[in-house]
Structures are given as structure tokens and as C-alpha cells.
Amino acid sequence: MDDSIIPGFSKYSKQWRIDALIQKYNLDAGLGAWLSTFEVSDLKIQKIIDDLSENQVSNFHLPFSIAPNFVVNGRNMFFPLVSEESSVVAALANAAGYWARRGGFYAEVLGTEKKGQVHFQWKGKAEKLHLLFPQIKERLLEQSAYLMTKMVERGGGVSSLELKEMKHILPDYFQLDIGFQTCDVMGANFINSCLEQFAKSLQEYFRTSERTDGEEKDCKIIMAILSNYTPDSRVRAWMECPVTDLLEGQSEEENSRFAIAFEQAIRISQFDISRAVTHNKGIFNGIDALALATGNDFRAIEACGHAFATRKGSYSGLTDVEITDGTFRFSIELAMAVGVVGGVTSVHPLAKLAMQILGNPTASGLMMYMATAGLASNFAAVKALVSVGIQQGHMKMHLNNILTQLNIPKERYPEIQRYFQDKTISYSAVEQYWKTHQDD
Numbered sequence: 329m330d331d332s333i334i335p336g337f338s339k340y341s342k343q344w345r346i347d348a349l350i351q352k353y354n355l356d357a358g359l360g361a362w363l364s365t366f367e368v369s370d371l372k373i374q375k376i377i378d379d380l381s382e383n384q385v386s387n388f389h390l391p392f393s394i395a396p397n398f399v400v401n402g403r404n405m406f407f408p409l410v411s412e413e414s415s416v417v418a419a420l421a422n423a424a425g426y427w428a429r430r431g432g433f434y435a436e437v438l439g440t441e442k443k444g445q446v447h448f449q450w451k452g453k454a455e456k457l458h459l460l461f462p463q464i465k466e467r468l469l470e471q472s473a474y475l476m477t478k479m480v481e482r483g484g485g486v487s488s489l490e491l492k493e494m495k496h497i498l499p500d501y502f503q504l505d506i507g508f509q510t511c512d513v514m515g516a517n518f519i520n521s522c523l524e525q526f527a528k529s530l531q532e533y534f535r536t537s538e539r540t541d542g543e544e545k546d547c548k549i550i551m552a553i554l555s556n557y558t559p560d561s562r563v564r565a566w567m568e569c570p571v572t573d574l575l576e577g578q579s580e581e582e583n584s585r586f587a588i589a590f591e592q593a594i595r596i597s598q599f600d601i602s603r604a605v606t607h608n609k610g611i612f613n614g615i616d617a618l619a620l621a622t623g624n625d626f627r628a629i630e631a632c633g634h635a636f637a638t639r640k641g642s643y644s645g646l647t648d649v650e651i652t653d654g655t656f657r658f659s660i661e662l663a664m665a666v667g668v669v670g671g672v673t674s675v676h677p678l679a680k681l682a683m684q685i686l687g688n689p690t691a692s693g694l695m696m697y698m699a700t701a702g703l704a705s706n707f708a709a710v711k712a713l714v715s716v717g718i719q720q721g722h723m724k725m726h727l728n729n730i731l732t733q734l735n736i737p738k739e740r741y742p743e744i745q746r747y748f749q750d751k752t753i754s755y756s757a758v759e760q761y762w763k764t765h766q767d768d
């Protein structure tokens with residue numbers, strides 16, 4: 329293997345990068361042709377995909393799927409989903425149909441404030457800084473006004489600006505904690521530009537103010553950056569039905585047994601971290617699939633959601649269940665920041681289609697659909713876990729994957745699915761079955 333350091337890899341052509349790959353790993357010379365089969369024939373679209381990242385050598389495909397029957401606030405819609413996990417779409421579609429027959433999902437946005445901080449060190453007294461702060465704040469807003477014009481026209485801008493003393497973390501450490509409204513854009517660039525301008529203005533204020541002396545004139549900016557933790561950008565979703573309607577065609581006793589088991593599973597997720605993490609992972613199965621389909625930053629959404637899960641002091645499941653007066657009510661509350669204008673959402677042709685399928689929602693609308701997808705995904709998982717177990721559904725999907733990998737004709741699937749209904753599914757078991765039954 330050639331271990332030489334390659335400077336400026338991104339400046340070379342795609343072909344050059346593929347050749348470097350072939351050379352480094354001693355791969356087949358036909359790799360380039362093979363990689364190109366994953367690219368799209370429409371060159372304009374391929375260019376859009378190429379430009380999403382650096383050092384691109386091909387496209388990496390994931391299924392773009394539809395989960396029908398999502399009834400959200402009375403509106404019947406399809407959810408566009410992108411996931412690499414075979415059971416995710418099936419689980420969402422299943423939960424959507426189930427709840428469509430019981431009145432659907434409800435959702436509401438509780439806030440949309442995004443956050444960012446300027447982290448700095450200043451050697452003066454905290455009391456003095458608090459005294460200076462009204463003037464500093466005015467100066468900061470004045471000097472960043474040129475960056476905000478468009479956002480203010482749209483109804484956004486700075487919604488709060490606070491000074492925080494953080495000397496318990498570092499000596500002389502303070503923070504400007506700033507809230508922003510960014511309307512329908514994710515706003516990362518807008519927020520970071522404003523924060524960097526605030527940092528400059530802050531330094532300049534200390535340096536030039538008549539009210540500062542000696543070492544008070546120095547301000548060390550540590551960093552200025554948005555926070556992906558947005559506890560005041562919050563959404564809630566829920567659904568409810570009589571306990572007696574939970575299981576179709578089952579006795580009152582069976583329904584109530586199911587409701588109690590479901591509630592127990594939720595309580596465990598609220599107090600046991602081992603279960604809480606898996607529980608929340610299942611929630612993000614749904615949210616990430618919708619985030620990916622709409623070109624949103626699923627890492628930011630996940631990071632915020634997991635941090636929000638610790639808001640009561642320890643990491644907890646994000647959903648809750650209430651059973652009162654014979655009504656089963658299942659809900660989720662989440663902090664998240666999304667955008668529907670700009671970024672990948674406005675560029676990727678499939679993300680644009682996904683937005684169209686959702687009715688081109690506002691950022692608040694998309695937050696509601698994300699929370700609904702998370703809640704649906706969690707409902708499907710917990711319902712399976714406390715009844716038939718998770719493997720029944722997973723293994724069905726796993727079996728289908730194996731059948732595809734073995735190139736087994738579709739018309740033979742039902743017979744093989746029937747055969748494996750009560751058997752352990754593994755690649756070798758299915759391969760063995762196929763070898764012996766291929767000619768039946």
C-alpha cells in the first residue's frame with residue numbers, strides 16, 4: 329500500500345481520485361466504470377450531488393420510501409423517508425395506518441428560538457461587566473444590524489441577549505448567550521456570522537470604551553459558535569384512543585393488559601439509561617429518516633434530542649404515556665431545530681420532492697412532522713416489544729434482504745417465508761434451503 333501523504337486531494341479530478349484509490353488499495357482497474365454505474369445519467373443532477381460534498385468518487389444510494397396514511401392534525405399525508413434500516417419504513421407505515429383508524433396524530437410547536445454563544449475571558453469584576461452590559465448590548469446590536477436586515481424583514485433576528493458568568497468552568501470566563509429567530513431557514517450561517525460580529529464588537533468595546541481601564545481593556549475571545557442545543561425550539565406530538573380500542577378484535581381484558589405493559593415499558597425508559605438509549609434510538613429511526621429525506625442535518629437533530637432527554641437531571645426516554653379514565657394517551661416532547669429553505673433542502677432534487685410531498689411546510693410544520701415520525705416509530709417498537717417481540721418483524725425484513733442477496737425469484741418468496749415462519753433465520757440457513765429446493 330502506498331502510504332505517501334497526498335496534499336490537496338480535493339483539488340484533483342474525480343478520475344484522479346479514483347485512480348489514487350485503485351493504486352492505494354491495489355483494486356481492479358475497472359473500479360471507475362463500476363463506480364460510475366451508481367451515478368445518475370442526468371449530468372445536471374449529478375453535478376448537484378457532486379457539489380454537496382468534497383472528494384466525491386461516486387454516489388451512495390439509500391432507498392427513498394413512502395409511508396402512507398399519516399393523519400396529522402386532521403390532514404392525511406404521505407411521509408417521505410430515507411433509511412438504511414429495513415424495518416424502519418415498515419414500522420412507520422404500520423403505526424401510521426393503525427393511528428389513522430383511531431383519529432391520527434396531533435402536534436404543536438411550543439417555541440422556535442435558536443441559540444448561540446460568544447465565549448470570552450475578561451479580567452475585570454463581574455459586577456462592573458453587568459453595569460456595562462446594557463451599553464455593550466446596544467453596541468453589539470447596532471454593529472450587527474447590517475447582517476440582520478433580511479432576517480428582520482422576514483420576521484426574525486435576535487430574540488434575547490444575556491450575559492452569563494461562567495467562572496466555575498474557567499478563570500475570568502463569561503458567555504454571551506444569544507437567542508435567534510430564523511423563520512424558515514436553519515440559519516446556521518446567519519447565526520455564526522452574527523456571533524462572530526458580536527465577538528469583534530465586544531473586543532472593540534472593551535478596547536475603546538472610556539469606562540474601561542488597564543487590563544479591563546483586554547478581552548480574549550475563546551470562540552463564537554451556534555449551539556445545537558435549542559431547548560426553546562420545542563415541539564410536542566401525541567395521539568389518543570380509548571384503551572378498549574387498542575387491540576382490534578380483542579377482549580377488554582387483553583386491551584387493558586396491553587395498555588399496562590406499554591405503560592411499564594415507557595416507565596422503564598424514563599428511569600433506566602440502558603433502556604432509554606435504545607428507546608430513543610428507535611424514536612430517531614423515524615425522525616432521522618424524515619430528516620434525511622428532507623435534506624436536514626440529522627446529526628444536529630439527534631444531538632439536540634439526546635441532550636433534551638437529560639433535561640430532568642438524568643437521561644430519559646423522550647415519550648410519555650398517560651392512561652386516565654379509560655383513555656390511552658401517548659406523547660413526545662422534543663427540542664429540535666430544522667430548516668425548510670436553503671441548504672440541501674433547496675438543492676437536492678429528492679429533498680425538494682420530499683418537501684413537496686409534505687405540502688412544502690414551514691419550519692414549524694416540519695418540526696411537527698418530525699415529532700410525529702418519532703412518536704410513530706416509538707409506538708411501533710414498544711407495541712411489538714410488549715406483545716410479539718421485535719424479532720418477528722425484523723426477521724421478516726431480514727429474510728427479504730437475504731432472498732434479494734441470493735437472487736431468489738420474487739414468486740418463490742411466499743413459500744420460503746412460510747418455511748421460515750417458525751425457524752431461525754440466517755444467511756446460511758436460507759442458502760441451504762435454496763440449494764435443496766431450488767428445483768422444486
Ligand code: MEV
Binds near residue numbers: 606611613
Ligand atoms: C431498532 O432499530 C430500534 C428498537 O430497538 C427500538 C426500541 O427498542 O424501542 C426496536
